[in-house]
Amino acid sequence: MLPPILSALRIPVVASPMFIVSGPELVIAQCKAGIVGSFPALNAREKDGEPPLLDAWLTRIAEELDRHNQANPDRPAAPFAVNQIVHRSNARLERDIEICHRHRVPIWITSLGARAEVNHAAHDCGGIALHDVINDVFARKAIDKGADGLIAVAAGAGGHAGPLSPFALVQEIRDWFDGPLLLSGAIATGRAVLAAQAMGADLAYVGSPFIATAEANAPEDYKRMIVDSGAMDIVTSSLFTGVSGNYLAPSIRAAGMDPDKLDSADPSSMNFGGNAAKAKAWSQIWGSGQGIGAVRDIVPAATRIDRLAAEYAAARAAICG
Template identity: 55%
Template sequence: MGIPASLNQNLALPVICAPMFIISNPDLVIAQCKGGVIGSFPALNARPKELLDEWLTRIKSELAADPNAAPFAVNQIIHPSNERLEHDMALCVKHEVPLIITSLSAPTQIVPHVHAYGGKVFHDVISVRHAEKALEAGVDGLILVCAGAGGHAGTLSPFALVGEIRKFYDGPIALSGSITNGQAILAAQAMGADFAYIGTRFIATTEANAVEAYKQAILDSSAKDVVYTPYFTGVHGNYLTKSIIAAGLDPANLPERDKSAMNFGAATGAKAWKDIWGAGQGVGTIDEVLEAGELIARLQQEYRSAKTALCNNPF
């Protein structure tokens, strides 16, 4: 099926920028879209909740003024702890956000409202079972969060998950998991995905709402410095060891927690992401902080070079 026409406007690369808690803000989203990729942010990043209307108004206005800007997306967490969901979705409908990215529970109640104004819904999944539930809910695309992705991530190899889902689904797929350069974007397409889904690489940008110590930790870390644990939110995720140690915890001895412990809407929930830094296993390939537009231009050059090299390979 490929990329939907409504999301294929002015794309310089087949990339959706992952919505990162705290990190993704209007400055970053606007820079991403103006660079030619789909920018996104979690609705919960706009605090207090009344700020979301201002963010959406600003993003729409600035992108409308640029005829070359790509579409944008908003992430909605579907979980009982998210007391803002109804409020935030009403604003997304009001502003006709082109793409809604949903996480955790299947977006059965959200899809009809988004489709009513012509928007699309993509859902995060880490398994075939989650994909089937999302498709039953009527989503327009799947985001496969595979092993090595930053934040909440699954454990399946992208080769395994893409292959199994492509056996029964021919719609849009975005692939996540340690994608930090143009070569990896091309590889995602070669494996059967329509989009690469990139998060961690954009933490190391000037526009990202991350403290300088966090950005430096991204530059200083490699895959061995990433810990996979459910301790901080109740859902397994990848975090930088350095930040866990700084919080006075032992990365090798973190207790188990379950989903009932999640609280995305409260200050205590935000602290996990503020002080305990999420990152994917691709950090070892990130060496400098760039402006988002400069980063996207570099990704585009790497992508083109990789495609040329592959086409010139006799095999």
């Protein structure tokens, strides 16, 4: 059974937090349109000596969604989520946890390591904690450490994608876990959202289609590349972060590299502590999942969500019919 915070969405979709791309504008638009909007805490980067930008972002999101709810009591906004990278190299983690706890963030998404203290902080302020996993072993560890739900990151997902088929991954998790389960991996249409539920997931975790939206914090060339590319344009590599991820081959070529001849990197090279030189070197290498063949234009996020909702309803009607 889904917790109340996830059970009243317009459609069963959580927008995934995307590095750089997800910010307040996109999150607010997603929530107003009826799905959970999210962003990585590390996207809120202030200059040295300035107050935490994360604090300002959370204040803005809460205030704008509150204004929307007061003006639209018949269609309130969906809740929002903040993603915490709990890898040991994230020097900001404790600070960001304190800020999210103070703002009573309703949904916490954790990645790259399960930490009991992060789940405790989420629960202590009335929130829920969802942890993303790429296999059943990590899923069991996350629940053992207090996560409320799981995000199964399957093959084809954007960002740090797992290698397993969504059928296999959801099947193994559902064999023992009956709590909230989200599925990530090439989900770009309402029909795919329904398919995720048919496999056993409660909600779909959708990212790459929202890169090609007006509110996304992405260069226009990146948005256009999403529109112009398809599944065959996605390359899997560990070179850029130390963990296997999916990237747009045209962006790799534009950076002067051959996407078919990329070196590998060891997981020990992962660094979320603000390595500016490395970040700048890979800043034009753009991530994406394999589902972007369904993305054919750049539109406002609300329009994209309207389409997902219409496709989802049509798919349900067709199957029931």
